[in-house]
Every structure is written in structure tokens, then in C-alpha cells.
Amino acid sequence: MKVHFLGTGAGIPSKYRNTQSIVFNFMQELKECWMFDCGEGSQHKIMHTNIKPSKINRIFISHFHGDHILGLIGFLSSRSFLLNKEELPLTIYGPKGIEKFVEFNMKITNTKLNYPIYYVEYNDTTTIYENSVVKVDIISLNHTIQCFGFKVYFKNQKGTLLVDKLREIGIEPGPFYREVKNQETFIYNGVEYVSKDFLGDNKRGKCIAIIPDTSYFEKILDFVSDADVIISECTYLKEEEYELAQKYKHINILDIYNFVKLKNFDKIYLTHISSRYDKATIDNLSNNLPNNVFVVNDLDEYNI
Numbered sequence: 001m002k003v004h005f006l007g008t009g010a011g012i013p014s015k016y017r018n019t020q021s022i023v024f025n026f027m028q029e030l031k032e033c034w035m036f037d038c039g040e041g042s043q044h045k046i047m048h049t050n051i052k053p054s055k056i057n058r059i060f061i062s063h064f065h066g067d068h069i070l071g072l073i074g075f076l077s078s079r080s081f082l083l084n085k086e087e088l089p090l091t092i093y094g095p096k097g098i099e100k101f102v103e104f105n106m107k108i109t110n111t112k113l114n115y116p117i118y119y120v121e122y123n124d125t126t127t128i129y130e131n132s133v134v135k136v137d138i139i140s141l142n143h144t145i146q147c148f149g150f151k152v153y154f155k156n157q158k159g160t161l162l163v164d165k166l167r168e169i170g171i172e173p174g175p176f177y178r179e180v181k182n183q184e185t186f187i188y189n190g191v192e193y194v195s196k197d198f199l200g201d202n203k204r205g206k207c208i209a210i211i212p213d214t215s216y217f218e219k220i221l222d223f224v225s226d227a228d229v230i231i232s233e234c235t236y237l238k239e240e241e242y243e244l245a246q247k248y249k250h251i252n253i254l255d256i257y258n259f260v261k262l263k264n265f266d267k268i269y270l271t272h273i274s275s276r277y278d279k280a281t282i283d284n285l286s287n288n289l290p291n292n293v294f295v296v297n298d299l300d301e302y303n304i
């Protein structure tokens with residue numbers, strides 16, 4: 001899976017940072033792409049990637065602040081123009097009111113879409129989406145308005161086929177291998193075998209936590225504890241701005257150190273960076289971060 005950061009700024013766009021949007025490219029695993037938040041200009045930024053807007057079939061909105069949602073209507077409208085009459089449905093997940101927000105804007109701008117939109121509004125349940133490959137959980141955060149974080153789990157995958165063992169019972173590589181892998185048992189030459197006896201250890205699926213706008217609170221540590229990778233807002237990168245972060249209900253770099261202390265995460269990506277810092281300041285601050293913590297930039301791409 002590849003993660004694309006379309007916009008990495010906080011609040012307002014700046015010369016080098018657009019407002020928030022992240023895309024998960026699951027084309028290999030699911031033939032789908034997912035978008036997390038859609039700040040203004042996200043549809044323009046996506047043109048600088050290899051992602052086709054038509055391939056985005058799920059959009060997850062964290063909260064209603066403009067820097068996370070004001071690109072949504074434009075994106076939905078352009079996607080309609082790009083679809084060429086194919087009907088690729090899209091599901092929007094968001095806080096209560098997301099359907100009303102989209103439908104009202106569509107109506108007042110007289111925008112007609114050539115694909116259906118389905119809505120899932122968050123409630124108390126923690127799992128909002130699940131298929132055979134991934135599962136998405138949410139957590140209610142602590143921001144100035146209701147805001148939700150996400151955790152995307154890749155499910156464990158079956159191990160690789162043990163070719164030597166299969167050859168021992170006379171099965172050479174070929175289409176039958178798929179049957180061995182996908183079924184609990186298989187029959188060969190009239191004998192029934194248990195598939196898992198011919199598979200290596202399960203491959204553990206990774207887990208990615210996304211923490212949009214919030215101030216730090218203890219429960220976040222529990223939430224991220226089983227993640228391998230964290231993508232977190234970090235509006236305030238300077239330790240001396242800790243109180244500002246608390247006041248405006250955002251994350252400060254000192255909060256990120258709580259994650260660092262918790263366990264050795266593969267990577268911690270910091271986004272939603274305040275426009276108050278110039279490039280030199282960010283470079284300088286980045287040099288002093290632990291080596292698994294990165295301040296990301298617009299259009300950065302990472303394989304996870």
C-alpha cells in the first residue's frame with residue numbers, strides 16, 4: 001500500500017503546503033484508493049500523482065473544519081466529469097451531518113453526479129468498514145468540534161505455499177496451487193489434505209493509525225498502541241508552543257514524544273503543520289527528531 005500526502009498544512013494553505021488530504025493507494029491489494037479528508041485544492045494536488053480520482057471509492061472525513069472538507073464538493077463534481085459515464089459508486093464516511101452537507105451543496109450549486117454516493121455517518125460503533133483484506137476503526141478525538149481518528153488494519157495473510165512439501169505428495173506448481181491456498185482442505189488422488197499443513201506461517205498485517213486534529217489525551221496512546229505506523233497531526237512543532245497547542249486543541253511535538261516512548265513504531269509521519277514555520281525552521285526542527293519521526297511535505301509518497 002502506498003500513502004500519498006496531498007496536503008500537509010494546518011488551517012489555511014501556504015505557499016508550500018495545501019490543506020489536509022491523504023490518499024491510501026490500495027490498487028494492488030483491492031483495486032481501490034481511499035481519501036482521508038479533502039481540503040480545498042485536493043483535486044488539483046491529485047493531478048500531480050498517478051492516482052485517478054475515479055479510482056477513489058471511499059472518502060473518510062475526520063471533521064467539518066474547512067481545512068479538511070472544503071475541497072470535497074469540487075472533488076465530487078470533477079470526478080463526475082472524469083468518469084465517462086462509468087458508474088463507479090463512492091461511499092463517504094463522516095460525522096453526523098455529512099450527508100446533509102454534501103446534498104445541500106449539490107443542490108444549491110445545481111451539481112448533478114453520474115454516480116451514486118452512499119453515506120456512513122459515525123456513531124458509537126468503532127468499526128466502520130471491513131472487508132476480507134482490511135478493517136477500519138474510529139476513535140472520537142478531543143478537538144474544538146467533534147473530530148474522529150482512524151485505524152486501518154490489514155488482516156493477517158496466509159503464509160506462502162510450501163512447494164517442496166506439495167511436490168512430495170506429487171503436486172507440481174500450477175493452477176491447483178490456488179485451490180490449496182484458498183481452501184481449508186483439498187483432495188488430491190482421492191486423499192483429503194489440510195491446506196495449512198502446506199503453508200508457511202501467517203504474515204502479520206500492518207496497522208496504520210491516523211490522528212487528525214486533536215489535543216493529546218491518554219486514550220490516544222491506547223488507540224495507537226497496536227499500530228505499526230502513525231500519521232498524526234502536529235500543528236505545533238516547537239516545544240515552547242505546548243500551551244498554544246493545548247489552547248487550540250492540537251498536537252505539540254512533546255505529545256509525539258509520548259508515542260515515541262510507548263514503543264518502537266516503524267514510522268511516525270507528522271502532518272497538519274502550522275503555516276507559521278518557514279522551510280528553514282522546519283528543516284532545522286526535523287534534524288533533531290528521533291529517526292523514525294518525519295515531517296511530511298505535500299506530494300510525499302511512502303510505501304507501507
Ligand SMILES: [Zn+2]
Pocket residue numbers: 010011020065067068213272
Ligand atoms: Zn485542521
Ligand SMILES: [Zn+2]
Pocket residue numbers: 063065143213
Ligand atoms: Zn480542526
